[in-house]
Amino acid sequence: MNILVVGGGAWGTAISYILASNHHKILIWSKNEKVVESINRSSTNQVYFPLINLPSNIEATLTVSSLDSIDVVFIVIPSVAVRNTVEHLQKIGIRKDIKIVICSKGIEINSLKLMSEIVAEILPNDYAVLSGPNFANEVMQEKMTVSLCASTYPEMNTFVSKLMMRNHFLVLPNNQLIRIQVASAIKNIIAIACGIIEGADLGNNLKAAVLSCGHAEINQFIKLRGYKESKNSETESIDLCGIGDLMLTCCTPLSRNMRYGYEIGRYGVVKVANKIGLVEGVNTVKSLKSARISLPIIDAVHSIVSNRPLNTQGLYNLLYNSILKHCKEYA
Ligand SMILES: NC(=O)C1=CN([C@@H]2O[C@H](COP(=O)(O)OP(=O)(O)OC[C@H]3O[C@@H](n4cnc5c(N)ncnc54)[C@H](OP(=O)(O)O)[C@@H]3O)[C@@H](O)[C@H]2O)C=CC1
Ligand SMILES: O=C(CO)COP(=O)(O)O
Known part of the structure; x- marks a missing residue:
């Protein structure tokens, strides 16, 4: 071909x-x-x-x-x-x-x-x-x-x-055309959050909580948008995008999104944005906010990437509150 x-x-x-x-x-x-x-x-x-x-x-x-x-x-x-x-x-x-x-x-x-x-x-x-x-x-x-x-x-x-x-x-x-695209886009936002947690040394427990709430927000976004999709039959157990790509991108600094978050967590700002290259999560979080989509972890990342440098306590407060909000609204 x-x-x-x-x-x-x-x-x-x-x-x-x-x-x-x-x-x-x-x-x-x-x-x-x-x-x-x-x-x-x-x-x-x-x-x-x-x-x-x-x-x-x-x-x-x-x-x-x-x-x-x-x-x-x-x-x-x-x-x-x-x-x-x-x-x-x-x-x-x-x-x-x-x-x-x-x-x-x-x-x-x-x-x-x-x-x-x-x-x-x-x-x-x-x-x-x-x-x-x-x-x-x-x-x-x-x-x-x-x-x-x-x-x-x-x-x-x-x-x-x-x-x-x-x-x-x-x-x-x-056969889940919608779900794999939503998961593949939103995992980049969650990876920024996980990078922030890693960079600011806020702990693996918080990272796992953010990752899990982030995973739920993928499904909540699909619901909010009113997408209806049939269940995947033969590959239902192989959630390569919702689980696999989320894990890969959130847990290794090979990910550009994760590295971007890491810089924010470590230094308050991204020092070497041009060295990191393409960070799709920044565009995606802006897209969601431009359409007034509000989900707790996504909101926290948006507020972090679009505001002035925050110190570690400021970052912690935003992520901590997003977890509380997520648990209150969705758990
Ligand atoms: N890297 C990875 O491991 C993976 C990436 N993806 C996805 O693939 C997509 C591309 O990522 P990736 O290849 O890594 O990104 P890169 O930044 O490595 O490459 C992007 C390419 O697109 C070109 N480009 C940039 N802006 C424009 C534009 N406005 N019009 C046309 N071309 C443009 C760039 O050109 P130039 O070189 O001139 O800047 C470059 O050739 C992203 O959505 C990413 O999430 C998916 C799976 C894995
Ligand atoms: O999508 C990717 C791997 O599946 C690439 O992730 P990054 O864009 O964060 O490097």
Whole structure:
């Protein structure tokens, strides 16, 4: 298959690595000249993975003006950029038979739309969401990884599994398109809270409480939004996004969201934001607040990331009160 991967960052490169290892022909679309030049010249991504050789069937481009030879498009960019990008695909005349796989984790500001809802609003194409506890750098090291693929187009799950399945990269079908996207977006907010707790040394007990309340807030958000989704049957016990990705992102400093929170907890401010890179949780918490969604842990993180530096006691008070509020309202 000829596959366009939109985004030459960490996850776009890892997705391309998997697909190219399965002998698909990959074109990465990146706006970063150094990324494009290094992929085309030396089969490496010098910005994101300078030490790892990429398969030679990955090429890159700075611009895409036609999708004539493309069969599948993977969208692997920050969630704030998804709408513009999908509109661009529409503008350049994406054929209806081109399949779309969404890999970005976030919720749109103001509209509160999930990434699949943005795609469905703009294009008539079949689409799926790929998500799970998947650090790009571990995928690049061929460490065992399991991901979920969800779609309302039943054949899409099998299609994506076939494209990507490798010994160390498993793709499981899932029928909870909404839940996996909500969980994948909100876990980034909870990871910021867990990073704050770690950085301010507020204790593992508090972290576990915040993580558990955060998990409940994923379900509460789904209820608040009035989403109705059938129960997942065959994979019900494998909650890779609600549990797996939440745990992964909240508990290891490999997560950018967790590191961001850690800096706030440790220093009161984020000292090296540009070194951390993309922190989807900050955008997501702003999106939720822009739509007046109010859930205790989410509110506490919003107030921490949007206010002046707080000292450890201030951070503790906010998180402590959010737990109390959560228990009062939902326990
Ligand atoms: N990293 C990971 O382990 C995982 C990430 N994800 C999700 O994938 C998405 C992308 O993350 P990731 O690859 O890590 O992020 P990175 O920051 O590593 O890469 C983002 C890519 O998108 C490009 N980009 C940035 N802004 C825009 C824009 N406005 N329009 C078009 N392209 C843009 C960047 O270009 P440039 O290089 O020029 O900045 C870069 O190529 C996120 O939603 C993330 O949550 C999901 C699973 C795992
Ligand atoms: O989503 C991820 C892992 O599943 C990546 O997490 P971060 O964006 O916090 O690094």
